[in-house]
Amino acid sequence: MRAAVYYGNHKLEVEDIPEPTTGDGQVKVRVSRNGICGTDLHEFFDGPIFISPSEPHPLTGKAMPVVIGHEFSGVVTEVGAGVDDVHEGDHVTIEPIYRCGECRPCRTGHYNLCNSVGFHGLMADGGMAEYTVVPRNQVHHLPDSVSLEMGALVEPMSVAYHAAGLAEVNDQSRALVFGAGPIGVGLWFALRGMGLTEIDVVEPSPTRRASIDKLGARTLDPTADDVAGIIAERTNGDGVDAAFDAAGVEASVESALTCLGERRPLISVAIYEKPLSTSLINLVLRERRIQGTICYTADDYRAVIDLMAQGHYDTQGWVETIPLSGVVEQGLEELRAGRRMKLLVDPTA
Amino acid sequence: MRAAVYYGNHKLEVEDIPEPTTGDGQVKVRVSRNGICGTDLHEFFDGPIFISPSEPHPLTGKAMPVVIGHEFSGVVTEVGAGVDDVHEGDHVTIEPIYRCGECRPCRTGHYNLCNSVGFHGLMADGGMAEYTVVPRNQVHHLPDSVSLEMGALVEPMSVAYHAAGLAEVNDQSRALVFGAGPIGVGLWFALRGMGLTEIDVVEPSPTRRASIDKLGARTLDPTADDVAGIIAERTNGDGVDAAFDAAGVEASVESALTCLGERRPLISVAIYEKPLSTSLINLVLRERRIQGTICYTADDYRAVIDLMAQGHYDTQGWVETIPLSGVVEQGLEELRAGRRMKLLVDPTA
Numbered sequence: 051m052r053a054a055v056y057y058g059n060h061k062l063e064v065e066d067i068p069e070p071t072t073g074d075g076q077v078k079v080r081v082s083r084n085g086i087c088g089t090d091l092h093e094f095f096d097g098p099i100f101i102s103p104s105e106p107h108p109l110t111g112k113a114m115p116v117v118i119g120h121e122f123s124g125v126v127t128e129v130g131a132g133v134d135d136v137h138e139g140d141h142v143t144i145e146p147i148y149r150c151g152e153c154r155p156c157r158t159g160h161y162n163l164c165n166s167v168g169f170h171g172l173m174a175d176g177g178m179a180e181y182t183v184v185p186r187n188q189v190h191h192l193p194d195s196v197s198l199e200m201g202a203l204v205e206p207m208s209v210a211y212h213a214a215g216l217a218e219v220n221d222q223s224r225a226l227v228f229g230a231g232p233i234g235v236g237l238w239f240a241l242r243g244m245g246l247t248e249i250d251v252v253e254p255s256p257t258r259r260a261s262i263d264k265l266g267a268r269t270l271d272p273t274a275d276d277v278a279g280i281i282a283e284r285t286n287g288d289g290v291d292a293a294f295d296a297a298g299v300e301a302s303v304e305s306a307l308t309c310l311g312e313r314r315p316l317i318s319v320a321i322y323e324k325p326l327s328t329s330l331i332n333l334v335l336r337e338r339r340i341q342g343t344i345c346y347t348a349d350d351y352r353a354v355i356d357l358m359a360q361g362h363y364d365t366q367g368w369v370e371t372i373p374l375s376g377v378v379e380q381g382l383e384e385l386r387a388g389r390r391m392k393l394l395v396d397p398t399a
Numbered sequence: 400m401r402a403a404v405y406y407g408n409h410k411l412e413v414e415d416i417p418e419p420t421t422g423d424g425q426v427k428v429r430v431s432r433n434g435i436c437g438t439d440l441h442e443f444f445d446g447p448i449f450i451s452p453s454e455p456h457p458l459t460g461k462a463m464p465v466v467i468g469h470e471f472s473g474v475v476t477e478v479g480a481g482v483d484d485v486h487e488g489d490h491v492t493i494e495p496i497y498r499c500g501e502c503r504p505c506r507t508g509h510y511n512l513c514n515s516v517g518f519h520g521l522m523a524d525g526g527m528a529e530y531t532v533v534p535r536n537q538v539h540h541l542p543d544s545v546s547l548e549m550g551a552l553v554e555p556m557s558v559a560y561h562a563a564g565l566a567e568v569n570d571q572s573r574a575l576v577f578g579a580g581p582i583g584v585g586l587w588f589a590l591r592g593m594g595l596t597e598i599d600v601v602e603p604s605p606t607r608r609a610s611i612d613k614l615g616a617r618t619l620d621p622t623a624d625d626v627a628g629i630i631a632e633r634t635n636g637d638g639v640d641a642a643f644d645a646a647g648v649e650a651s652v653e654s655a656l657t658c659l660g661e662r663r664p665l666i667s668v669a670i671y672e673k674p675l676s677t678s679l680i681n682l683v684l685r686e687r688r689i690q691g692t693i694c695y696t697a698d699d700y701r702a703v704i705d706l707m708a709q710g711h712y713d714t715q716g717w718v719e720t721i722p723l724s725g726v727v728e729q730g731l732e733e734l735r736a737g738r739r740m741k742l743l744v745d746p747t748a
Contacts, residue, residue: 154660163661163685303469312512313512327674328674329677333667334692334693337509338691340688340689342681343686344683
């Protein structure tokens with residue numbers, strides 16, 4: 051079968067490799083679409099970071115080379131012994147987390163923080179291939195009303211949904227999202243799904259603003275608009291009930307902290323590459339907080355799939371599909387250049 | 400009467416001024432002890448900061464010059480019309496917050512964050528005087544078992560108790576406190592009062608470590624001990640359930656973030672004078688949070704007074720009293736030099 055195999059920095063080869071076999075408790079999936087994540091860009095251009103060059107992962111036993119791809123949907127082609135609730139032909143999306151089940155985070159329901167956490171597509175051969183095999187507990191069914199294209203977006207949309215959940219908002223809340231990349235778009239969908247109607251999205255890139263504008267979002271341009279002044283006016287000086295940093299830059303964090311109401315959270319869903327200069331006094335004087343968030347658990351997957359089934363998400367204008375053969379030139383490099391928003395790879399093309 | 404009157408930077412005069420008169424709904428107190436707070440140091444050496452040079456405060460109508468002092472206890476000598484639950488001779492401690500009662504923070508029970516917040520002793524003539532007059536809602540009774548010396552500590556101990564309350568800990572929690580100044584000591588007392596037995600206090604100053612050592616605390620010296628390694632060992636790698644920054648330096652924040660368990664808070668109770676370089680990635684990857692905290696409400700005062708009545712607090716080895724006449728030389732300057740831990744002013748001496 052064809053697959054995109056990662057051999058290290060700037061080395062991603064589309065090549066023929068043997069089809070994986072289905073072990074006990076496992077499910078084999080013919081991949082329909084696999085999204086390219088920011089993590090994949092980091093591995094290609096700056097990595098290896100999460101992918102281990104040689105040390106086998108404690109849960110998967112796998113190191114480089116590895117088939118990348120952890121955002122995918124597909125159709126079940128085979129199930130292993132002991133799997134009786136997933137069947138050939140089922141449309142599924144994959145929650146790619148391997149977890150030990152024994153550490154404190156696992157025992158307390160937060161396996162996204164498992165001390166030995168692994169990801170299908172980073173620490174095991176992933177979804178940028180015609181076929182992949184996953185453990186049963188990574189499989190979520192897609193209802194008929196959710197397309198396989200949409201199903202490939204459940205993973206990044208669940209990252210955003212989980213982040214939104216940590217903000218403790220309700221349908222009367224006002225929110226401010228920094229960054230209109232795929233996670234920013236996902237935050238907007240998630241917050242809308244939670245009933246919020248007062249959401250502003252702050253994004254300096256005109257193309258990204260245009261994408262989310264078309265979905266119906268209200269946007270601000272931090273290079274032209276007085277964000278703090280506009281938010282103060284819109285909230286009668288109270289500030290927003292939640293802010294989200296999906297941009298990962300110092301200016302967003304600083305701006306967010308000045309726009310937040312008292313005792314309200316700034317949710318950090320960005321991968322900060324280096325320490326930021328942060329005005330903690332802005333936290334102290336108003337009892338605000340900065341809350342980190344990463345990944346998701348099955349609850350987030352279920353909630354996102356439900357919202358998708360209700361027609362709540364839209365791929366129009368921000369999601370495109372490319373062939374596996376173009377994963378580097380049409381995929382990673384276009385994304386890195388900021389010319390594309392979200393790209394799904396079709397492994398059969 | 401004698402009072403310490405603030406006229407601006409480096410200008411604090413002990414002088415004779417008229418005794419205040421008691422208006423409707425007010426209580427006149429003969430001050431027993433008034434603690435010198437870090438805020439007073441900031442006003443004297445770096446101010447005016449909170450004290451308004453000329454603009455009258457919206458709630459008190461007061462600007463400079465002002466009698467400082469907001470941590471005090473005393474004996475009631477007179478009550479105004481309409482006050483029927485406070486009587487001459489009562490021993491009291493003062494919760495020095497003026498609040499509007501109408502803004503969102505006030506309406507939601509968080510008047511410590513009132514949009515017009517004011518403090519007795521900063522925006523009204525305060526407790527570094529023989530007498531002061533406060534509104535009834537600032538008065539808390541001291542039971543017989545709580546001395547007036549101890550009563551003067553209720554304010555700073557309530558700052559710490561409020562901070563501890565935001566950490567959502569229980570008697571099985573492990574905590575790490577950075578800084579053993581008066582607020583660090585207060586955090587140790589508060590956490591012990593909440594039933595915690597596993598508390599480490601990190602403090603580089605040998606004299607401050609010695610003070611809190613004598614109270615029974617377990618201390619670490621960040622200049623000699625491998626704090627992260629020791630905490631990892633003590634917690635079997637899980638990390639602490641709550642960390643507190645009462646030091647306000649970058650090294651504390653960084654160290655705290657590496658010692659924290661997943662989904663646990665770093666409570667910031669320091670006044671950070673400038674932005675810190677903060678590794679937000681340490682928040683994101685473990686879903687930790689940094690939570691700001693400031694002041695207290697009446698609930699914190701009641702809890703601290705109850706714990707004091709149970710003999711839970713001790714002034715031994717860290718609290719000393721000086722005369723009002725020495726407020727600058729024996730007080731502010733000694734504190735600034737780090738030669739004293741906590742000083743109370745006796746306004747009659």
